[in-house]
Structure formats: structure tokens, C-alpha cells
Amino acid sequence: MSTPATMNMSTETCSKTETIEVRVWRGTQEGEFKSYPVPRFESQTILDVVSFIQREVDETLSYRFACRVGMCGSCAMLVNGQARWTCRTHVSKVLNGSNTLEIAPLANLPVIKDLSTDMTQFFDKWASAKGQFKGANTRKDPLARVKPSSPERLAADAGIECIGCGVCYSSCDVVTWRPDYLGPAALNRAWTLTNDTRDTAKLDRLRVIAGDAGCHSCHSHFACTERCPKGISPTASIAGLKRLIGRMAAKGELT
Amino acid sequence: MSSQGIAQAKAWYWQRISAMVLALFVIVHLVIMIIAIRDGLTAAEIFSRTKGNLAFGIFYALFVLACAVHVPIGIAKISEEWLGLSAAASSLLAKALALIIVVLGLTAVWGVI
Numbered sequence: 001m002s003t004p005a006t007m008n009m010s011t012e013t014c015s016k017t018e019t020i021e022v023r024v025w026r027g028t029q030e031g032e033f034k035s036y037p038v039p040r041f042e043s044q045t046i047l048d049v050v051s052f053i054q055r056e057v058d059e060t061l062s063y064r065f066a067c068r069v070g071m072c073g074s075c076a077m078l079v080n081g082q083a084r085w086t087c088r089t090h091v092s093k094v095l096n097g098s099n100t101l102e103i104a105p106l107a108n109l110p111v112i113k114d115l116s117t118d119m120t121q122f123f124d125k126w127a128s129a130k131g132q133f134k135g136a137n138t139r140k141d142p143l144a145r146v147k148p149s150s151p152e153r154l155a156a157d158a159g160i161e162c163i164g165c166g167v168c169y170s171s172c173d174v175v176t177w178r179p180d181y182l183g184p185a186a187l188n189r190a191w192t193l194t195n196d197t198r199d200t201a202k203l204d205r206l207r208v209i210a211g212d213a214g215c216h217s218c219h220s221h222f223a224c225t226e227r228c229p230k231g232i233s234p235t236a237s238i239a240g241l242k243r244l245i246g247r248m249a250a251k252g253e254l255t
Numbered sequence: 256m257s258s259q260g261i262a263q264a265k266a267w268y269w270q271r272i273s274a275m276v277l278a279l280f281v282i283v284h285l286v287i288m289i290i291a292i293r294d295g296l297t298a299a300e301i302f303s304r305t306k307g308n309l310a311f312g313i314f315y316a317l318f319v320l321a322c323a324v325h326v327p328i329g330i331a332k333i334s335e336e337w338l339g340l341s342a343a344a345s346s347l348l349a350k351a352l353a354l355i356i357v358v359l360g361l362t363a364v365w366g367v368i
Contacts, residue, residue: 242264
């Protein structure tokens, strides 16, 4: 196990031998990329790179992070044009033999400053898609029993680990083309709730997401599925919604 | 459910069914094309195969109808996204396109059988 002393030595050794050029977006919606030389460390993540610049080179750089372990969903950015969770993305994975990195704020969201985006619309769409759980039980009722092997539980499990990082939303072409589209994360949330046997707002939820900006706008490009750092497939969740809504509409169950 | 939601759900349903039909028909069509050009690609050769061939006529008439269902639904969505058309305008465009595909397609089928 490395002690702080040996880690510092290793850092020092690396910084003397290798430096990477990091182009970072500076500004708001309007702005430009600025280059910063950053020493290469062992096991260095993209978040480490951004933190180094902010702490050692330019303290005015704005970015967002919290947990640093892939749980909070705060630190997603565009790395070499691809949305990624930066705390769990190693520099060695994205350098691809070159010596330069480009780090920008997430696409499809307004930029507040530098690498921080305004995620209001992203979370508002979760609310629009009725992403809140609505149950009928009170605290006096016994706990609901959901069989782990039931199809509904398995379907909900497949999408439940979303951390709300916005990587899927940033990667989705349909969000770019029609900004009112609810997006992969909100629809994935709707699908997990649809499969929650305790939830009582299914019909209202399906009415909303069957609309113009809902699940039928998805073209199944799979960009969200490809990029989701948690390995969730929002495309599969959206396909599930399409099938369910199609069946219910055909039977007249949703009118 | 809003009428818009029902319309979206039905459009998806129809596009999915027509896609299933097209997936099968396109494969058959490709096989027919590969076999057909073996004796040369002349009008006489084509007519000798298609004239009076009812099965050929039914197959391609269904092909045209599946296209007339499938293509306009997709074009309506894409025209909303890429051209910024309103839902009403894209729906009108889709209906016009469906009509054009049906008329031109069935005319072409009628012409060779």
C-alpha cells in the first residue's frame, strides 16, 4: 500500500518525465479553449487533471464534483468530445497514445461557467415525466413484499442504478434536435417506476410520456446506452415504454 | 391519455408492423433482383418474367403499401426534428408523401404486370 510519502515521490517522478497538454473550455455559452500543461501522475483521472489546473494553475476555473467515487453524478464533462464521468475516467484510457486532452462542459445543457452546466432542465424533465414515486401505503402499513425474481422487479433493477450524471442526456442526438424531448434519463426513471408494483401513478405517467416529446421520439441510436457509465440501457427502458404504451393504446386502456 | 399520445402510440405500432413486413420483403426483393439480372437487364426480359404474374403483382403491391405506411411516419418525425416543422405541418407532409408513394408505386407495379 502506498503511503502519502511514496505517492508524492511517484508524483514528483512522473511530473519530471511527462506533461500532457490539456485544452479546457473557458467561458459560458461563448468562450474558447485554453491550454494548460499538466503533469502526468500515476492512476490519474480526468477529475484529477481538472482539480490540478484549478488548484495549481488557475483558481478561477469552475467545475463541479462531490463524491469522487462515481456515486453522486456531479462531475460529468465532455472529454475529447465524449461525455464521461470524470472521477472514474483514467487519463490513460482517453489519451489514446496522444499527449493532448480536450475537456468541455456537457453538451445539450446551458453552460453556467467553464465546465459547470445548468442541469435545471435535465432534472425538470424527470419531474415532467412524473419521476416521483407515489405510493398508497402509510408508515403504519407493513412493508410491501416484492419478489426479487418477478419480471417487474427485474425490469426495474436493470435501470435503478442511475446516478443522474447527465452523460446520456448530453450524448443524445434527439435532445439536440428537439430540446423538449424528455431524454433518456427521465424516461429510464419513468420505466423503473412503471415496474414498481407499489407505485400508484402509472396511468398519469404513461399519459405524459406517450406524448410528442416522450418515448416515441427516441430513434434507438443507443448513444445513451453506449455512454452510460453505470452500464444502464435507457434505450431498452424506452423500448419497454413504447411496447407497454402501444399495447395499452391498442386495447384502449389508456384513454 | 391525450389524443396526441394515442396517435403517437399508434404511429409507432404501425411503423413497427410495417418494418417487420419490409424486413422480410426487402430480403425477398434482393433475392429476386440477384436472380433476375442473370439473363440480362432488358425490358423484354423483365416483362417476360412479370407480365401476367399475379404473385409478383401482389408481392410488390404489398411492398408499396408497407413503404407508404413506414416511410411517412419516419419522415414526419425527422422533419419535426431537422426542419423544425410543427406537428400539423409534418403530419400534412407525411400524408402527402404516403399518397405519392401509393400512387407512384402502384402505378409502377401495374405497369409491369
